[in-house]
Amino acid sequence: MYLDYWRLVDKPFEPIAAAQDVFACESQDGALSKLRYAIDNGRALAALAGPSGVGKTLLVDRLAALVEPSRLVHLVFPLMSGRELLAYLAERLESPSVERPSGSVEESVRRIERLVDETPADAARPLVVIDEAHLLEATGALETLRLVTNFGGGHSAAFPLLLVGQMGLLSSVARHPSLDERLSVKTLVRGFTAEETAQYVRWRLRRVGADRELFDPDALARLFTHTG
Numbered sequence: 001m002y003l004d005y006w007r008l009v010d011k012p013f014e015p016i017a018a019a020q021d022v023f024a025c026e027s028q029d030g031a032l033s034k035l036r037y038a039i040d041n042g043r044a045l046a047a048l049a050g051p052s053g054v055g056k057t058l059l060v061d062r063l064a065a066l067v068e069p070s071r072l073v074h075l076v077f078p079l080m081s082g083r084e085l086l087a088y089l090a091e092r093l094e095s096p097s098v099e100r101p102s103g104s105v106e107e108s109v110r111r112i113e114r115l116v117d118e119t120p121a122d123a124a125r126p127l128v129v130i131d132e133a134h135l136l137e138a139t140g141a142l143e144t145l146r147l148v149t150n151f152g153g154g155h156s157a158a159f160p161l162l163l164v165g166q167m168g169l170l171s172s173v174a175r176h177p178s179l180d181e182r183l184s185v186k187t188l189v190r191g192f193t194a195e196e197t198a199q200y201v202r203w204r205l206r207r208v209g210a211d212r213e214l215f216d217p218d219a220l221a222r223l224f225t226h227t228g
Helices: 002-006 026-040 056-067 082-092 105-118 133-139 142-148 168-174 194-207 217-227
Strands: 045-049 072-075 127-130 161-165 185-188
Touching: 026 045, 026 056, 026 185, 045 056, 045 168, 056 127, 056 161, 072 082, 082 105, 082 142, 133 142, 133 161, 133 168, 142 161, 161 168, 168 185, 194 217
Parallel strands: 045 161, 045 185, 072 127, 127 161
Antiparallel strands: none
16 A cells, blocks of 8 residues: 555665665765775775764675675674684684684684785785774773784785774774874765755655655755754
8 A cells, every 4th residue: 555655666765775776975985985995005994983874884885895805704793802802803704723722812813823824915805894893992902903903014904904883983093092093094974964865865766666756845854854
């Protein structure tokens, strides 16, 4: 009944979208260009920050599709100690295993070092994305990440690190100057402007077959006011 009444072929405002089917806006496209620059040029560390709900995870999906890393390591639960984080990275990066793993810092470091040493210089690098990275300061893991950027010997990054989080992420990093100075790219992604909000609504409607205006300009303006 819903779709028939509005003459649509599908629901227009479902919350999940594919990375290849994205409404392009200036903020998202600008952030994507900066992050791709950092990864294409072998930078060790980049940060993406923005409020909740502005599409940071979708942007990461777009980035991964563009740069085609040999594999994507996407950590979505960063509440780990430095030791746990190192062990996680060693495992997910498919570092050489050991016979009786203990998860010690030394063991994880040696595994990652062997991975770096055995990876050809021209091989595609894995991309490590740490989501909710604004939580890392509470676990003390930010200093661990600074040391992780040492892998690769100061040349092209052994594996680029992308920190993704809410606005507090950049403040957290700024409180650690030795980490902050290693950030090659800091980029913010914001919500839609009023004009982009209207364009987005119309775009989503056209994607599901709308052949006429379903919202008048005043309704679109109110939508932007209420949603920000």
